[in-house]
Amino acid sequence: xxxxxxxxxxxxxxxxxxxxxxxxxESQTYIPDANSDIGVRANTDKATYQKILALxxxxxxxxxx
Numbered sequence: 001x002x003x004x005x006x007x008x009x010x011x012x013x014x015x016x017x018x019x020x021x022x023x024x025x026e027s028q029t030y031i032p033d034a035n036s037d038i039g040v041r042a043n044t045d046k047a048t049y050q051k052i053l054a055l056x057x058x059x060x061x062x063x064x065x
Contacts, residue, residue, distance in 0.1 A: 004064040005056055013038055016059070023051050 007013040017038050021027050027042035044052075056063060 003052075003056075006062045006064070016055075016061075019055065020052055023048055023055070 005016070007016060017040050020040050024040065024042040024044055027040050
């Protein structure tokens with residue numbers, strides 16, 4: 001599944017990506033497309049996926065699936 005998370009502040013986007021990478025363990029960053037400037041790619045289990053969704057919700061970000 002691909003989630004697009006809308007974060008206006010660039011530094012905040014980078015910090016969020018690092019936090020997600022820490023939750024995921026083994027992952028890769030990439031530049032997804034012209035509408036985004038950072039992405040994180042990894043295989044994950046349901047529990048980790050739920051942790052990421054909770055982090056997004058706590059921060060008040062919007063998601064496009």
